[in-house]
Amino acid sequence: MTTHIRNFCIIAHIDHGKSTLADRLLEHTGTVMNRDKKEQMLDDLDLERQRGITIKARAVKMRLKRGGVEYELNLIDTPGHVDFQYEVSRSLACCEGALLLVDAFQGVEAQTVANAFAAMEHNLFIVPVINKIDLAMARPEEVAEEMMNSLGTDPEDCIRVSAKTGIGVDALIDTIIAKVPPPTGNPNATLQAMVFDSNYDDYRGAITYVRVMEGTVKKGQKIQFVRAGSVHEVVEIGQFVPQRHPCDTLSAGQVGYLICNIKSLGDVHIGDTVTIVGDKGAPALPGYARPKRMVYCGLFPSDGQEFSDLRDALERLAVNDPSFEFEPETSDALGFGFRCGFLGLLHMEIIQQRLESESNIDLVQTAPNVTYEVVNKRGETIIIHKPQDVPDPGDIDEFRQPIVRCNVIIPGEFIGAVMKLCQERRGIQKNQEYLGANRAMLTYDIPLAEVVYDLHDKIKSCTRGYGTLDYEMVGYEAADLCRMDIMVNGVRVDALSIVCNKADADRRGRAVVKKLKAEIERHMFEVAVQAAIGSRVIARETVSAMRKNVTAKCYGGDISRKRKLLQKQKEGKKRMKAVGNVEISQKAFMAVLSDGE
Numbered sequence: 001m002t003t004h005i006r007n008f009c010i011i012a013h014i015d016h017g018k019s020t021l022a023d024r025l026l027e028h029t030g031t032v033m034n035r036d037k038k039e040q041m042l043d044d045l046d047l048e049r050q051r052g053i054t055i056k057a058r059a060v061k062m063r064l065k066r067g068g069v070e071y072e073l074n075l076i077d078t079p080g081h082v083d084f085q086y087e088v089s090r091s092l093a094c095c096e097g098a099l100l101l102v103d104a105f106q107g108v109e110a111q112t113v114a115n116a117f118a119a120m121e122h123n124l125f126i127v128p129v130i131n132k133i134d135l136a137m138a139r140p141e142e143v144a145e146e147m148m149n150s151l152g153t154d155p156e157d158c159i160r161v162s163a164k165t166g167i168g169v170d171a172l173i174d175t176i177i178a179k180v181p182p183p184t185g186n187p188n189a190t191l192q193a194m195v196f197d198s199n200y201d202d203y204r205g206a207i208t209y210v211r212v213m214e215g216t217v218k219k220g221q222k223i224q225f226v227r228a229g230s231v232h233e234v235v236e237i238g239q240f241v242p243q244r245h246p247c248d249t250l251s252a253g254q255v256g257y258l259i260c261n262i263k264s265l266g267d268v269h270i271g272d273t274v275t276i277v278g279d280k281g282a283p284a285l286p287g288y289a290r291p292k293r294m295v296y297c298g299l300f301p302s303d304g305q306e307f308s309d310l311r312d313a314l315e316r317l318a319v320n321d322p323s324f325e326f327e328p329e330t331s332d333a334l335g336f337g338f339r340c341g342f343l344g345l346l347h348m349e350i351i352q353q354r355l356e357s358e359s360n361i362d363l364v365q366t367a368p369n370v371t372y373e374v375v376n377k378r379g380e381t382i383i384i385h386k387p388q389d390v391p392d393p394g395d396i397d398e399f400r401q402p403i404v405r406c407n408v409i410i411p412g413e414f415i416g417a418v419m420k421l422c423q424e425r426r427g428i429q430k431n432q433e434y435l436g437a438n439r440a441m442l443t444y445d446i447p448l449a450e451v452v453y454d455l456h457d458k459i460k461s462c463t464r465g466y467g468t469l470d471y472e473m474v475g476y477e478a479a480d481l482c483r484m485d486i487m488v489n490g491v492r493v494d495a496l497s498i499v500c501n502k503a504d505a506d507r508r509g510r511a512v513v514k515k516l517k518a519e520i521e522r523h524m525f526e527v528a529v530q531a532a533i534g535s536r537v538i539a540r541e542t543v544s545a546m547r548k549n550v551t552a553k554c555y556g557g558d559i560s561r562k563r564k565l566l567q568k569q570k571e572g573k574k575r576m577k578a579v580g581n582v583e584i585s586q587k588a589f590m591a592v593l594s595d596g597e
């Protein structure tokens with residue numbers, strides 16, 4: 001019997017009030033009493049609270065009675081940020097309906113569109129919801145029209161709520177029950193459950209979040225992850241209410257968790273299917289995809305001694321976040337460290353902050369880069385995660401970079417500014433349409449490398465904060481790229497190499513060496529900073545020596561003593577030069593990102 005179950009999620013652009021609405025739903029269904037209330041109950045990672053963003057998807061069961069029937073409403077919370085799109089898609093696959101939440105003042109934004117299309121692709125029933133109607137600036141009629149133009153929703157169907165004050169929330173709950181279809185599935189069929197998330201508990205190990213599609217799972221059964229092939233015994237089954245609450249079984253249509261003594265999150269593959277060992281013929285559910293790391297950077301302890309501490313800290317983090325990966329890396333300049341892969345820049349920042357707050361390691365981070373493909377003269381395709389691995393120019397047949405399709409939603413008056421920005425970033429315009437009287441959506445294909453570092457910030461600043469960006473991967477395309485190396489006193493500093501467009505190389509080379517000159521402190525000797533492509537030097541700056549006047553104290557005429565001292569100083573300089581003993585600060589490592597603007 002699944003007719004009393006409704007599985008739904010809330011999808012929205014960042015800050016449109018998803019977590020606040022989730023809190024109100026928990027309250028209006030009596031799932032949490034007023035006294036347990038704290039702001040944003042579903043966001044329980046500290047960082048999420050600090051930054052006001054939802055990182056991991058959660059699932060909560062709510063029970064309530066309507067017309068003498070007890071309903072089970074499962075709310076699956078989804079992350080709103082572009083970096084975590086992959087988790088959004090997994091969560092959608094577990095629902096029959098989605099509340100599409102739009103801020104009554106901000107209107108439709110880039111992620112509203114991206115998320116709504118994703119929900120439509122999963123055939124979810126969409127309940128359009130306009131939030132924040134309590135705001136004096138709210139413009140619900142216009143927003144309803146924008147939603148109609150961009151997403152095809154009927155303005156009559158839009159439910160108006162204030163997640164803050166609770167207005168309209170009861171009506172919304174009634175709509176969920178009336179309109180969202182109950183799940184289908186047979187509790188007596190062979191077990192098929194979709195893994196849509198997991199997290200790590202220090203005492204219980206990996207907690208696997210599942211949505212049962214068919215069949216029933218019971219405590220004590222031996223389950224198997226269909227794709228990974230691993231077998232485990234179920235030691236606890238339960239649902240979140242919103243804390244973990246054990247139960248005996250989970251049947252078709254239900255959402256809950258499994259605890260199976262799994263020691264590492266790496267063994268739980270999001271998107272995999274759970275079945276019972278020995279039950280033949282339960283095929284894997286569609287939708288298993290490995291999270292794609294889009295951005296890489298090197299992390300090095302500034303004190304080489306801390307290498308193993310850093311490894312332990314990274315291992316601890318990876319246990320909790322399988323979408324983050326790392327492998328040892330050695331750099332001539334920075335010594336031993338790790339090359340780390342992230343879903344995007346926000347993900348990178350979060351991991352870095354966690355490392356710094358959870359362990360006491362002083363880190364040097366190299367400039368983030370995207371993954372490239374190089375076809376060499378022998379016809380082999382090499383995947384490049386770090387610029388220093390790019391072969392020399394003579395050995396490259398084709399250099400390819402990832403391209404993403406960007407949707408930017410902006411008020412009409414900023415169209416010109418955003419177009420200019422996208423063109424400067426080598427974007428190719430694909431589309432332009434109006435969503436409402438004064439809102440437009442521009443679609444561009446842009447190299448990911450031009451997007452990851454600061455395109456979002458730049459769009460924000462040239463649209464006074466109103467522009468929003470969302471992107472999805474299109475594929476790899478050949479481009480006229482090259483590896484630019486930085487040499488400090490003639491020695492190539494591998495960690496400073498970057499990949500850039502040949503047409504830009506001279507300008508960037510000049511900008512980078514200038515920036516580095518400013519970041520490198522004066523030494524006792526002259527420091528030459530050069531940018532080069534292959535063996536061709538394209539820019540040079542010199543950090544002049546800080547000449548210590550060693551003879552200052554030698555008054556009078558003892559010329560031989562003066563000479564001796566000067567000689568000694570010269571030798572000192574030579575030795576320093578020979579070992580390339582130039583101190584380069586963390587800031588200098590990020591300087592290579594600068595465009596010279």
Ligand SMILES: Nc1nc2c(ncn2[C@@H]2O[C@H](COP(=O)(O)OP(=O)(O)OP(=O)(O)O)[C@@H](O)[C@H]2O)c(=O)[nH]1
Pocket residue numbers: 012013014015016017018019020021052053054079080081131132133134135161162163164165
């Ligand atoms: N006035 C008003 N403010 C609201 C309402 N709903 C949410 N807010 C505020 O809007 C801001 C964003 O709300 P959140 O619930 O954190 O937004 P979110 O969509 O969950 O954000 P992410 O988790 O980062 O995706 C907060 O400051 C809320 O207090 C509302 O109905 N009225």
